[in-house]
Amino acid sequence: MSIRTRLAIVASAAVLLISGTATAADKVYRLKLAETWGPNFPIFGDSTKNMAAMANKMSNGRLKITVDSSNKHKSPLGIFDMVKAGQYDMGHSASYYWKGKDINTLFFTTMPFGMTTPEQYAWFYHGGGMELMKEAYDKHGILSFPGGNTGNQMGGWFRKEINTVEDLKGLKMRIPGFAGEIMAKLGASPTNIPSGELYTSLERNTIDALEWVGPSLDLRMGFHKIAPYYYTGWHEPATELQFMINQKKWNKLPEDLQEILRVAMRTAAYDMYIQSYHESAVNWETMLTDFPNIKVKTFPKPVMDAMRAANDELIIERAKSSPLAQKIVDSQAAYLKKARVWTNISDRAYLDSLDN
Amino acid sequence: MSIRTRLAIVASAAVLLISGTATAADKVYRLKLAETWGPNFPIFGDSTKNMAAMANKMSNGRLKITVDSSNKHKSPLGIFDMVKAGQYDMGHSASYYWKGKDINTLFFTTMPFGMTTPEQYAWFYHGGGMELMKEAYDKHGILSFPGGNTGNQMGGWFRKEINTVEDLKGLKMRIPGFAGEIMAKLGASPTNIPSGELYTSLERNTIDALEWVGPSLDLRMGFHKIAPYYYTGWHEPATELQFMINQKKWNKLPEDLQEILRVAMRTAAYDMYIQSYHESAVNWETMLTDFPNIKVKTFPKPVMDAMRAANDELIIERAKSSPLAQKIVDSQAAYLKKARVWTNISDRAYLDSLDN
Numbered sequence: 047m048s049i050r051t052r053l054a055i056v057a058s059a060a061v062l063l064i065s066g067t068a069t070a071a072d073k074v075y076r077l078k079l080a081e082t083w084g085p086n087f088p089i090f091g092d093s094t095k096n097m098a099a100m101a102n103k104m105s106n107g108r109l110k111i112t113v114d115s116s117n118k119h120k121s122p123l124g125i126f127d128m129v130k131a132g133q134y135d136m137g138h139s140a141s142y143y144w145k146g147k148d149i150n151t152l153f154f155t156t157m158p159f160g161m162t163t164p165e166q167y168a169w170f171y172h173g174g175g176m177e178l179m180k181e182a183y184d185k186h187g188i189l190s191f192p193g194g195n196t197g198n199q200m201g202g203w204f205r206k207e208i209n210t211v212e213d214l215k216g217l218k219m220r221i222p223g224f225a226g227e228i229m230a231k232l233g234a235s236p237t238n239i240p241s242g243e244l245y246t247s248l249e250r251n252t253i254d255a256l257e258w259v260g261p262s263l264d265l266r267m268g269f270h271k272i273a274p275y276y277y278t279g280w281h282e283p284a285t286e287l288q289f290m291i292n293q294k295k296w297n298k299l300p301e302d303l304q305e306i307l308r309v310a311m312r313t314a315a316y317d318m319y320i321q322s323y324h325e326s327a328v329n330w331e332t333m334l335t336d337f338p339n340i341k342v343k344t345f346p347k348p349v350m351d352a353m354r355a356a357n358d359e360l361i362i363e364r365a366k367s368s369p370l371a372q373k374i375v376d377s378q379a380a381y382l383k384k385a386r387v388w389t390n391i392s393d394r395a396y397l398d399s400l401d402n
Numbered sequence: 403m404s405i406r407t408r409l410a411i412v413a414s415a416a417v418l419l420i421s422g423t424a425t426a427a428d429k430v431y432r433l434k435l436a437e438t439w440g441p442n443f444p445i446f447g448d449s450t451k452n453m454a455a456m457a458n459k460m461s462n463g464r465l466k467i468t469v470d471s472s473n474k475h476k477s478p479l480g481i482f483d484m485v486k487a488g489q490y491d492m493g494h495s496a497s498y499y500w501k502g503k504d505i506n507t508l509f510f511t512t513m514p515f516g517m518t519t520p521e522q523y524a525w526f527y528h529g530g531g532m533e534l535m536k537e538a539y540d541k542h543g544i545l546s547f548p549g550g551n552t553g554n555q556m557g558g559w560f561r562k563e564i565n566t567v568e569d570l571k572g573l574k575m576r577i578p579g580f581a582g583e584i585m586a587k588l589g590a591s592p593t594n595i596p597s598g599e600l601y602t603s604l605e606r607n608t609i610d611a612l613e614w615v616g617p618s619l620d621l622r623m624g625f626h627k628i629a630p631y632y633y634t635g636w637h638e639p640a641t642e643l644q645f646m647i648n649q650k651k652w653n654k655l656p657e658d659l660q661e662i663l664r665v666a667m668r669t670a671a672y673d674m675y676i677q678s679y680h681e682s683a684v685n686w687e688t689m690l691t692d693f694p695n696i697k698v699k700t701f702p703k704p705v706m707d708a709m710r711a712a713n714d715e716l717i718i719e720r721a722k723s724s725p726l727a728q729k730i731v732d733s734q735a736a737y738l739k740k741a742r743v744w745t746n747i748s749d750r751a752y753l754d755s756l757d758n
Contacts, residue, residue, distance in 0.1 A: 100661065100665055104460055104658060162749055162752070164520075167679075171673070171676055173680065198748035198749050200748075278755070279748065280755060300462075302459065305460045312673075317668075319520070321527075323523075327740045330747065384684065387686060388679070388686050393519075394750065396518070396639055397750050399706060
């Protein structure tokens with residue numbers, strides 16, 4: 047063996063060793079995420095961007111998450127199926143969109159007359175909510191995490207004022223989740239329509255009314271031009287979006303990247319709640335000055351009472367769908383009862399005292 | 403040069419190269435954190451443990467944060483000085499404890515009659531709060547971040563019922579921050595005492611009354627055995643603790659570890675808010691059954707009015723302390739006004755509607 051050959055062997059061994067080290071520590075994991083929202087959709091879309099940016103920066107580029115919006119995957123309400131099938135590694139959507147596929151997924155977004163945002167986060171993280179959500183999603187091979195909260199949503203936009211329960215009969219309304227079932231029980235025709243088609247649906251009379259989110263997102267959609275009656279909220283007091291991950295893909299990540307992803311999702315979710323609060327405050331202020339024709343209303347007491355009664359009947363019925371549904375409904379009811387006493391003695395008593 | 407020599411040179415170059423790679427990617431950064439709280443202090447202490455654990459796991463052991471409690475450093479109210487001097491790299495405490503050292507630090511914990519927790523987080527992250535806090539801490543060579551929120555705090559424990567403003571005169575009360583100044587204006591003698599000495603101070607009549615946090619932390623302290631009147635809150639609607647980092651130490655961290663630390667602190671802060679909410683709800687429930695002798699009270703309207711009037715006068719005075727103080731006071735007032743309209747139309751209107 048010549049000197050050159052020996053040197054070459056030692057040198058390539060060194061290179062091998064170096065690139066071996068590089069592979070272990072620097073291997074790049076790429077995850078594809080599909081979101082329900084259109085490209086550059088504010089707040090909801092900021093949540094996925096915020097999460098992906100934190101994950102990328104914290105991992106020093108080892109965790110790269112690319113986000114496909116609905117214009118790319120063409121299936122805004124098919125996120126669950128695509129993540130389940132492994133067509134996408136991750137999803138960003140809302141759990142109650144999947145109630146038709148699995149009733150147990152209904153309860154993890156928000157419930158009419160249910161918990162407020164801090165109450166619901168406390169239920170998720172300390173009251174057994176995360177464990178129940180895991181139980182619901184395990185059989186689909188999906189891990190589900192909170193994905194951002196809108197805070198209390200507005201009751202929606204209506205062409206005509208709602209004065210009696212009769213006014214709801216025959217009303218074609220975009221309203222997803224359990225609230226839609228309540229509206230159906232009161233004689234309305236609820237439907238779910240992705241955000242990108244909402245304005246056109248209202249304009250073409252496919253629907254007479256719709257709820258979307260609240261001032262943080264509604265005003266730029268222009269609904270008020272067609273349906274100027276804007277009702278306060280009852281049906282989505284704490285709408286939590288959802289991050290989903292294909293379980294097999296998750297299992298392939300090293301532990302440090304799993305933790306980076308878990309924390310990035312958790313922070314992005316909280317961050318969206320605070321961003322929503324800010325955007326709501328700012329947009330409510332400009333709404334009052336820039337759009338004086340919008341008529342802010344609260345449903346009359348008999349309408350609220352009818353909604354509440356329908357809710358209480360339906361929830362008992364829905365809980366019977368499965369043993370897990372019963373467990374979730376019971377857990378949420380018990381937690382709400384406990385947490386609401388505290389909400390009333392703390393934040394609410396404080397706000398009331400300032401009226402003096 | 404012999405073959406052996408040449409081989410040896412190439413081999414050591416390879417080893418150098420490999421260990422060089424290892425140093426860049428695997429160098430362990432150790433940070434020492436001092437917290438105001440005693441060892442294993444619940445909730446507040448959980449926040450530092452949560453933050454350190456996330457940082458350690460996300461960095462795969464490259465960021466190691468050790469936490470010294472007050473039994474170790476013996477200076478519960480000296481955290482600011484120790485971080486400023488570089489004696490500790492990080493701290494966990496409350497910004498309003500430093501108002502005597504720098505008046506501009508007063509405003510970043512909570513203010514009497516001020517913002518609620520989501521309102522205040524929105525101000526920090528979207529309303530200019532973080533930028534103002536940076537301005538206040540820059541000259542001390544410290545970076546300051548939200549460190550965990552208690553939610554709305556209770557008004558405190560009193561031996562005797564407070565029926566009139568006269569009852570506050572001469573009252574020796576542990577109450578820190580701006581609320582202490584309000585109490586002083588009404589004739590009380592406010593003081594700040596670290597948590598570890600609170601019970602003894604009450605027992606030995608060093609103080610007649612105290613506020614600490616709320617049901618999440620107060621009940622295990624035993625205050626109710628001596629001072630059974632428990633007042634609802636007015637003075638700390640959104641108490642945010644504080645993470646501090648010595649700026650020079652921060653600058654030495656690589657960018658990925660800076661982001662890991664930033665996100666770990668941010669998440670731990672939000673997490674503590676939710677944990678506090680949970681513990682408050684749980685403890686309030688057990689308080690009502692286990693400690694029926696506790697008398698829950700709200701200050702009578704004339705007392706609240708006097709506190710409010712003192713607050714409004716004092717805040718104008720305090721704002722004159724420095725141009726930055728004026729900027730902070732104005733920013734908080736403007737943001738509160740905007741955010742409160744939204745709080746009232748959303749969460750509060752929702753809670754009110756359920757009383758129907």
